[in-house]
Amino acid sequence: MTLSSLLLGILVLLCCAILALQLLIISGRISTHQAPPANATQNIALPPSEQGSSCSAVQSLPSTHSASNLGPKCFRITNIPPEWSKDDLVESLREIQPPVGHFDGLVSLYPACCDTTSQTALLNLKTFPEFFQGIGPDDTKHLKVQCRGQSLDETVLLSVDSHFYDLTPLNKPEGEIVAELVYSFAMVPDWIYADVL
Amino acid sequence: MLTSCNHSIVAVTGLAGHAYGSWRNRGSRQMWLQDFLPQDFNNVRIMSYGYNSSLDSDSNTGLLDFRRHLVQQLENARSSNEVCELPLKNSTTQVTENIEGKKPPLNIHWAQPR
Numbered sequence: 001m002t003l004s005s006l007l008l009g010i011l012v013l014l015c016c017a018i019l020a021l022q023l024l025i026i027s028g029r030i031s032t033h034q035a036p037p038a039n040a041t042q043n044i045a046l047p048p049s050e051q052g053s054s055c056s057a058v059q060s061l062p063s064t065h066s067a068s069n070l071g072p073k074c075f076r077i078t079n080i081p082p083e084w085s086k087d088d089l090v091e092s093l094r095e096i097q098p099p100v101g102h103f104d105g106l107v108s109l110y111p112a113c114c115d116t117t118s119q120t121a122l123l124n125l126k127t128f129p130e131f132f133q134g135i136g137p138d139d140t141k142h143l144k145v146q147c148r149g150q151s152l153d154e155t156v157l158l159s160v161d162s163h164f165y166d167l168t169p170l171n172k173p174e175g176e177i178v179a180e181l182v183y184s185f186a187m188v189p190d191w192i193y194a195d196v197l
Numbered sequence: 198m199l200t201s202c203n204h205s206i207v208a209v210t211g212l213a214g215h216a217y218g219s220w221r222n223r224g225s226r227q228m229w230l231q232d233f234l235p236q237d238f239n240n241v242r243i244m245s246y247g248y249n250s251s252l253d254s255d256s257n258t259g260l261l262d263f264r265r266h267l268v269q270q271l272e273n274a275r276s277s278n279e280v281c282e283l284p285l286k287n288s289t290t291q292v293t294e295n296i297e298g299k300k301p302p303l304n305i306h307w308a309q310p311r
Contacts, residue, residue: 022252072226074217108231113244114273122217122231138249164216164247167207167270170228171235173242 072105072126075135076168078112078159080119081147085109089121092145092158096131110169120169135162205242205274206234209267216247246270 080089086107105125112118125132135141140161147154208230210219221228230243248263249256 074221074228076217114270124226137251138254163249164245165249166247166266167274168216168245168247170231170243170245171241174240 072124073128073132073162075123075125075132075160075162076164077121077123077143078118078161079157080109080121081156082111082117082119084119086121092143093123095145096129096143110172113167113169122168122170132160135160138163204240205244206230206238207267207271208243208245210245210247212250213252214250216245220245244274 077089086109089109090107104127105123107124108122110120110122112120131141131143140159140163143158143160144155145158147156208216208220210216217228220230227233230245234243235241246267248266249258250263
């Protein structure tokens with residue numbers, strides 16, 4: 001009887017320890033997401049005096065978290081027209097209101113995974129302009145920009161996120177793709193090579 | 198180095214991972230799937246798959262849903278005529294085994310860090 005009570009007590013202590021550890025992990029995650037600045041989560045729309053400009057931005061999904069402005073971060077931009085170059089994309093992003101100003105990051109442009117009529121860009125920013133600060137971990141923002149070289153009526157709706165859900169292209173391959181190799185890893189390895197035999 | 202094969206490599210992080218950040222060095226900020234792997238695999242399409250499995254997520258999505266969604270995404274990504282005629286059986290099996298925690302496929306080499 002005494003032994004069983006002792007074991008039961010140890011079991012209860014272990015459960016409490018595990019629960020406390022999970023709470024610590026969750027609270028640590030939440031504390032890393034600082035409170036958004038007052039102007040970071042608001043919808044970004046053109047002021048009335050600039051309605052004729054070629055770019056506007058609206059927030060499509062409610063922001064549940066705020067992006068941190070500390071350190072570099074990578075954003076994914078999808079639904080880019082296939083004829084656009086990196087310069088076209090950067091020029092379009094410069095027209096975001098409020099102005100983005102100087103881009104201090106890197107832009108990579110790849111063909112989309114599931115759509116042959118669009119491209120996907122990876123935008124690595126060292127400092128975040130105001131528009132990107134409002135993109136939380138689970139948020140997706142939409143940017144309505146004018147097609148480069150097109151008439152004012154031609155607009156494109158770009159999607160910007162940092163969660164990278166679904167497939168994201170990471171290179172621009174040559175030739176036709178004839179097979180997929182899918183590997184998932186419980187831990188991130190240092191270097192992995194897949195034999196394709 | 199692969200030069201004659203055209204394949205896709207899809208990297209899937211573990212639970213609560215990030216499709217981009219989990220593969221990036223915190224110091225140099227370089228992402229090896231994007232910055233290094235393409236140098237060794239010329240004709241391979243490299244992709245990363247992300248899914249929301251964080252602890253503080255409100256989503257009720259389970260592992261089976263993640264697996265189905267990944268397979269559906271792969272089917273959508275198979276654009277060439279040759280690929281469309283191939284079944285997805287092998288890929289599906291590998292995804293299932295890995296997400297359920299079984300050993301990785303035999304054609305994977307775990308190389309030593311450089």
